[in-house]
Amino acid sequence: MGEEKEYRGPPPKVPLEKISEFMWRIPQKYKRGMRVPGLVLADAELLEKMKTDRTLDQCANVAHLPGIYKYAITLPDGHEGYGFPIGGVAATDYEEGVVSPGGVGYDINCGVRLLTTNMSEADIRPKLVELTNAIFNNVPCGLGSRRKDFHVTFNELDRIAREGVPWLIEQGLGWKEDIEHCEERGHMEAADPNKVSSAAKNRGITQIGTLGSGNHFLEIQKVNKIYDPKVAKTFGITHEGQITVMIHCGSRGFGHQICSDYLRVMERAVHKYKIELPDRELACAPGNSDEAQDYYQAMACAVNYAFANRQAIAHWVRQSFEQVFKKPAETFDLKLVYDVAHNIAKIEDHKVNGETKKVWIHRKGATRAFPPNHEAVPADYRPVGQPVIIPGSMGTSSWLLVGTVKAMEVSFGSTAHGAGRMLSRAAAKRQFWGGDVKKTLESRGMVIRAASQVVLAEEADPAYKDVDKVAEVSDKLGIATRVVRLVPLAVVKG
Amino acid sequence: MHIGIYWLLLLASEDGELCLKSGKRFEFLEHTADVYIAAYGRTLEEAFANAAIATFEVMTDSDKIAQIVEDSVEIEAYDEKALLYTWLENLLINFETKGTLYSGFEISKIEKTPDGLRLKAKIRGEPFNPDKHPQKVGIKAVTYHRMEIDKKPGKVSIRFILDI
Numbered sequence: 204m205g206e207e208k209e210y211r212g213p214p215p216k217v218p219l220e221k222i223s224e225f226m227w228r229i230p231q232k233y234k235r236g237m238r239v240p241g242l243v244l245a246d247a248e249l250l251e252k253m254k255t256d257r258t259l260d261q262c263a264n265v266a267h268l269p270g271i272y273k274y275a276i277t278l279p280d281g282h283e284g285y286g287f288p289i290g291g292v293a294a295t296d297y298e299e300g301v302v303s304p305g306g307v308g309y310d311i312n313c314g315v316r317l318l319t320t321n322m323s324e325a326d327i328r329p330k331l332v333e334l335t336n337a338i339f340n341n342v343p344c345g346l347g348s349r350r351k352d353f354h355v356t357f358n359e360l361d362r363i364a365r366e367g368v369p370w371l372i373e374q375g376l377g378w379k380e381d382i383e384h385c386e387e388r389g390h391m392e393a394a395d396p397n398k399v400s401s402a403a404k405n406r407g408i409t410q411i412g413t414l415g416s417g418n419h420f421l422e423i424q425k426v427n428k429i430y431d432p433k434v435a436k437t438f439g440i441t442h443e444g445q446i447t448v449m450i451h452c453g454s455r456g457f458g459h460q461i462c463s464d465y466l467r468v469m470e471r472a473v474h475k476y477k478i479e480l481p482d483r484e485l486a487c488a489p490g491n492s493d494e495a496q497d498y499y500q501a502m503a504c505a506v507n508y509a510f511a512n513r514q515a516i517a518h519w520v521r522q523s524f525e526q527v528f529k530k531p532a533e534t535f536d537l538k539l540v541y542d543v544a545h546n547i548a549k550i551e552d553h554k555v556n557g558e559t560k561k562v563w564i565h566r567k568g569a570t571r572a573f574p575p576n577h578e579a580v581p582a583d584y585r586p587v588g589q590p591v592i593i594p595g596s597m598g599t600s601s602w603l604l605v606g607t608v609k610a611m612e613v614s615f616g617s618t619a620h621g622a623g624r625m626l627s628r629a630a631a632k633r634q635f636w637g638g639d640v641k642k643t644l645e646s647r648g649m650v651i652r653a654a655s656q657v658v659l660a661e662e663a664d665p666a667y668k669d670v671d672k673v674a675e676v677s678d679k680l681g682i683a684t685r686v687v688r689l690v691p692l693a694v695v696k697g
Numbered sequence: 698m699h700i701g702i703y704w705l706l707l708l709a710s711e712d713g714e715l716c717l718k719s720g721k722r723f724e725f726l727e728h729t730a731d732v733y734i735a736a737y738g739r740t741l742e743e744a745f746a747n748a749a750i751a752t753f754e755v756m757t758d759s760d761k762i763a764q765i766v767e768d769s770v771e772i773e774a775y776d777e778k779a780l781l782y783t784w785l786e787n788l789l790i791n792f793e794t795k796g797t798l799y800s801g802f803e804i805s806k807i808e809k810t811p812d813g814l815r816l817k818a819k820i821r822g823e824p825f826n827p828d829k830h831p832q833k834v835g836i837k838a839v840t841y842h843r844m845e846i847d848k849k850p851g852k853v854s855i856r857f858i859l860d861i
Contacts, residue, residue, distance in 0.1 A: 405793075
C-alpha cells in the first residue's frame with residue numbers, strides 16, 4: 204500500500220482556512236483525490252490538539268470517498284483513528300455513494316444510555332458503597348467476565364441480533380417504555396443474522412450482557428448543573444443533586460468481528476469496483492452493491508446487540524437498586540432518559556443545496572443530534588429535540604445536550620461523542636498508578652470499583668481532553684446545546 | 698553462545714534493535730488512543746510469535762500463562778499484512794470463544810499458496826483464571842492502521858495497532 208511509512212515522524216501540515224471562531228475548512232485542493240473540502244468544528248485550543256496527530260489528514264482522506272456530500276466533518280472531540288478520524292461524520296449519496304465499515308468502526312453501536320431517578324445525593328450517600336458493590340457484582344465487567352444466570356442459545360442470539368431491545372423486554376429484562384427512549388426504538392429493521400459470520404456469533408454469544416473494559420464504564424452520577432430547565436424537565440431532570448445512572452459500552456466481540464469480517468469483504472470490493480483510496484482502512488463498496496448491503500444488514504445486527512447489551516445492564520442496575528434499598532425499582536423512578544449510538548451507519552434524509560437527498564450517514568465517534576419535531580425523536584421529547592449524551596472520562600463530568608435545527612444544517616444532524624484521549628496509554632501508565640488514581644478519586648468522595656488496576660491508570664482523567672470544553676464548543680456552534688452537567692459519585696470499570 | 702553474539706551483532710544497526718540487544722522480543726510504542734506494538738524476530742515466523750506474546754501481554758502478564766492446553770491454528774491470507782492481521786485475530790477469537798490465554802506459539806514455516814500465504818501453528822496456554830492472571834485490558838480488534846512488516850535477512854521487525 205505504501206502509505207504506512209508516512210505515519211513515522213510528525214503528522215503532515217494540513218492547510219486550514221478559518222470560517223468562524225469554531226469552523227475551519229480543509230481546502231479541497233489539499234489532496235488531489237478530495238471530492239469535497241474538510242470541515243473541522245473546533246475552537247483554537249481543540250484544533251491545536253488535532254494538529255499533534257493525524258486527525259486533520261485523515262479528515263482530508265475521508266473527503267476522497269465516492270459520492271460524499273458537502274464535506275468530510277471532524278467534530279470538536281476529533282482524534283486520530285484508523286482510516287477515519289474518531290469524532291467524525293461523512294454522508295454519501297444513497298445511489299452513487301459508498302458504504303465503509305471504517306466509517307463506523309470496530310465497536311459498532313458503542314453508545315451510552317442515561318437513567319434518571321427521583322433520588323437525591325442525600326438519599327443515596329449512606330448506601331453508596333453497598334450499591335456500587337451490588338452493581339459491580341451484578342454487571343459483568345473486565346476480561347472474560349459473565350453472569351452465570353444469563354446464557355443465550357445461538358437461536359436466541361439471532362433473535363437479539365434481529366430484534367434488539369424489544370426481545371429482551373419480552374424476556375423480562377426491562378420496562379416496555381424503555382423501547383421508546385432508544386435511538387431506532389432499540390432495533391434496526393435491516394438486521395439479518397444470516398449476514399453474520401460464525402466467528403462473530405461465537406464471540407458474541409459469550410459476551411452478551413457484559414460491560415467490557417477499556418474506556419467503557421458505568422457511573423452513578425448526580426446532576427451538577429442545569430443549563431436548560433425546560434428541556435431538562437422534559438427529559439425527567441428537575442433539580443440539582445438528582446441521581447442519574449450512565450452506562451457506556453458497545454457490541455463487544457460480536458460487533459468487532461463483524462467490522463473485521465466486512466473490512467476483508469470491502470478490500471476485495473475496492474479492487475472489484477476500482478475505487479481509489481488513500482488508506483487501506485477506508486475500504487468501502489458502492490451503496491447499491493451486495494457487499495455494502497450485506498455489511499449494512501450485518502452491522503444492524505451488531506447495533507441491535509449493543510442496544511440489547513445496554514438494556515440487560517440497565518436491568519441489572521435496577522435490580523441492584525432493589526437489592527440495596529429493598530423496594531421495587533419503580534419507586535425510584537429509574538426511567539430511561541435515552542440510549543444513543545456513537546458508532547453507526549444509517550440511511551437518512553438530509554438537505555443538500557436545498558434539495559432533500561437520501562444518504563448513507565457514517566457516524567464514527569459522533570452522536571445523532573436531531574432537532575425538535577423530527578419524526579425520529581420520541582413523541583414525548585419531540586417538542587424539544589433529541590437527547591444527546593456525551594460521557595466524560597472516568598471521574599470527570601458527563602453531559603446531556605439536545606439536538607438542534609443547526610445540527611441538520613451544519614453536521615448532518617450530529618455532534619461530538621466524548622472527551623477524546625490526550626495522553627497515550629503508555630504515557631498514562633508512566634505517569635499514574637492504578638492504586639493512586641483510585642485514591643485520588645476516592646479523596647474526592649467517589650466510590651471506585653474496577654476489575655483492572657491497569658485500566659484505572661490508563662483511564663486516569665488527565666489522559667483525556669476536557670469534556671466540558673467539547674460540550675461548550677458544541678453549544679456555541681449550536682449543533683447540540685447544553686441541558687445538564689452530570690458528575691460521578693461512583694464508577695464501575697472493566 | 699557464538700550464535701547468540703552473531704545474532705546480536707546482526708541486529709545492532711537500526712531502530713528498534715536496541716530492544717533486541719537488551720533481549721526484548723517486543724515493545725509498546727506511543728499511540729494516543731490504542732496499543733501500538735513493535736515485535737521482532739530473526740524470521741517472519743519468530744516475529745509473528747513475538748507479536749502474539751505482546752498481544753496477550755496487553756490482556757494479562759503473559760509470564761503467568763502456563764502451557765497446559767494445545768490448539769492448532771491454520772490460516773490463509775493474500776499477503777503478509779493480511780496474514781498478520783488474521784493470525785492475531787484468530788488468537789483473539791480463540792481467547793474469547795474458548796476462554797484460553799496463550800503464551801506458547803510454535804509457528805511452522807509460513808508457506809506460499811496459489812492464493813497467497815498459509816500459516817500453521819501450535820498454540821499453547823491455559824484457561825483464563827482471574828485469580829491467577831492479572832487483568833489488564835480487553836482487545837477489541839486488530840487493525841491495519843500503521844501496520845508495517847520490515848524484512849531484512851535474519852531480522853524482521855513488525856508494527857501494528859490493537860484497538861482496545
